[in-house]
Every structure is written in C-alpha cells, then in structure tokens.
Amino acid sequence: MRTFIKLLIGACVVTGAGTVGPTAVHAFAADAAGAMDSPAGASGVDPHAHDNHHKMSGxxxxxxxxxxxxxxxxxxxxKTVSLISxxxxxxxxxxxxxxxxxxGICPMVSxxxxxxxxxxxxxREKVHLVSISIDPEEDTPARLRAYATRFSAGPEWQYYTGTVATSIATQKAFNVYRGDKMNHTPVAFVRAAPGKPWLRIDGFATPDELLSAYHELVASN
Structure with a gap:
C-alpha cells in the first residue's frame, strides 16, 4: 500500500470527475494512508459487508x-430533521x-x-441525493447552501450538518468514521428503498457507475 501511495505522488489520476493534479493526489494519498490504520482496513471496505465484493473501474x-x-x-x-425520516x-x-x-476528495465526489x-x-425528481458533513463545527447550514450552489445542487440534493456527536454517530453507522476528517476516504452509498440493503461503493465512483448502480437496484427492487 505504501508503494502504491508513492506511485501516486506527482502523478495524475483520471476519474469520471476529470483529471486531478498533484495537490488532489497528495490528499488522496494521505487519505489512503489514514485508511491503513482504520477499522475497515486498507481498502476502507466495511467489515460487516456481505461476501459479494467485486471491483468496478477501480x-x-x-x-x-x-x-x-x-x-x-x-x-x-x-430545519432540524430526523435522519431516519x-x-x-x-x-x-x-x-x-x-x-x-x-x-482533495470532497470536490471530486461532489x-x-x-x-x-x-x-x-x-x-431526477424521484431520487434523494444526500451529502452529510463530517465537519459540523465549521459546516453551518449557510456554508452548506453555498457549497451546494457551487455544484448546482437541485432540490433533490440536500446537505446535512448537526452536532459533533450526531455527525460521529451517523459516520459510525455507515462505518466511515476515521477519527479525523483528514483521514476520510471516498465512499458512496446507494439504496433502492427503505428496508433494502445499501450498495457501498468504496473509491472514486464515476457518474456512469452511480447511474448503473441506481438503475440496477431500482430494477431489482
């Protein structure tokens, strides 16, 4: 893994979000290094996941x-809202x-x-896109609204913050809590309907990969 990180530094990574320069690569390398010491292991994969892991586009x-x-x-x-609701x-x-x-990671994911x-x-109007802050002390609703505007978020895409305690509880529920925001890794979650399992995608998913996952899950629901 350390060798992999060294190879990344100074290079460019091409993803569905475009080409990322050395600054973002350094950020990703730091995140990958942090993930080495995380409960989920080097890959960041949830240890409680079902045994049907498979890779797509990295x-x-x-x-x-x-x-x-x-x-x-x-x-x-x-507005204060229930996460479950x-x-x-x-x-x-x-x-x-x-x-x-x-x-590094967040602008690419967004x-x-x-x-x-x-x-x-x-x-577009049938889905709910959700972005939850892992830095609630800095990310006020006003700051999140400005960030949402930066990425042309429509009414179906909403951002959430809260207290440090509720943010940590939410991160732990999805097994993405790494103790420090600098250690976070790119992860997306897709679910077809309430009560259904989540598809967890660790790594930089492309827009097409998210679309394919969405159609597959909805079709099988």
Whole structure:
C-alpha cells in the first residue's frame, strides 16, 4: 500500500470527475494512508459487508445492511430533521460524506454527484441525493447552501450538518468514521428503498457507475 501511495505522488489520476493534479493526489494519498490504520482496513471496505465484493473501474462494491441511528441533523435549509425520516421517505437514496473545506476528495465526489444528477434525466425528481458533513463545527447550514450552489445542487440534493456527536454517530453507522476528517476516504452509498440493503461503493465512483448502480437496484427492487 505504501508503494502504491508513492506511485501516486506527482502523478495524475483520471476519474469520471476529470483529471486531478498533484495537490488532489497528495490528499488522496494521505487519505489512503489514514485508511491503513482504520477499522475497515486498507481498502476502507466495511467489515460487516456481505461476501459479494467485486471491483468496478477501480472501486470496491459491497452490499451492506446498516442500522440508522435515531439522531437529528440540521438540513441546509436550517430545519432540524430526523435522519431516519429523511432517508426513509420512500425515494431511492444516493449518499456520501463530505466537508466544505476539503480540497482533495470532497470536490471530486461532489462533482461526480453533480454529473450524476444531470444523467438522471427524468428520474431526477424521484431520487434523494444526500451529502452529510463530517465537519459540523465549521459546516453551518449557510456554508452548506453555498457549497451546494457551487455544484448546482437541485432540490433533490440536500446537505446535512448537526452536532459533533450526531455527525460521529451517523459516520459510525455507515462505518466511515476515521477519527479525523483528514483521514476520510471516498465512499458512496446507494439504496433502492427503505428496508433494502445499501450498495457501498468504496473509491472514486464515476457518474456512469452511480447511474448503473441506481438503475440496477431500482430494477431489482
């Protein structure tokens, strides 16, 4: 893994979100190094995932059943809401974790969500895109609204913050808590409907990969 990180430094990584320069590569390398010491191991894959892992375009996919914690978050419109109610409103959910001052992973993930949002076409109003902050002390609803505007987020794409405790509880529920925001890794979660398992995609999923996962899960629901 350390060799892999060294190879990344000074190179360029091409993803569905575009070409990333050395700065983002250094950020990703730091995240990968942090993941080495994380409970999920070097890959960041959830140890509780079902044994049907397989790779697509440099990502690792797994099907996982998560129990949502009974916590309240603050939506980017300033309203306090139940996490369970927000995710169980009947729509398919595509979820990720970000923070607004991130300069490496988060802009890439958010740009991917922006492109995915465009690819949805007529299905756009049927889904719920969710971005949850892992830095709630800095990410106020106003800051999240400004960040959402940066990525042309539509009404179906909402951002959430809250207290440090609720943020950590939510991260732990999805097995993405790494103790420090600098150690986070790119992960996306897709679920067809309430009560269904989540498809966890570790790594930089492309917009097309998210779209394919969404169509597959909805078709099989």
């Amino acid at each position: 990502t690792m996919r797994s099907t996982v059943d998560y129990t949502l914690p009974p916590v309240s978050l603050i939506r980017d419109d300033g 927000e995710l169980n409103d009947g729509r398919p959910v595509i979820l990720t974790f970000i923070y607004t001052t991130c300069r 740009q991917t969500f922006e492109q995915f949002q465009g690819l949805l076409g007529g299905d």
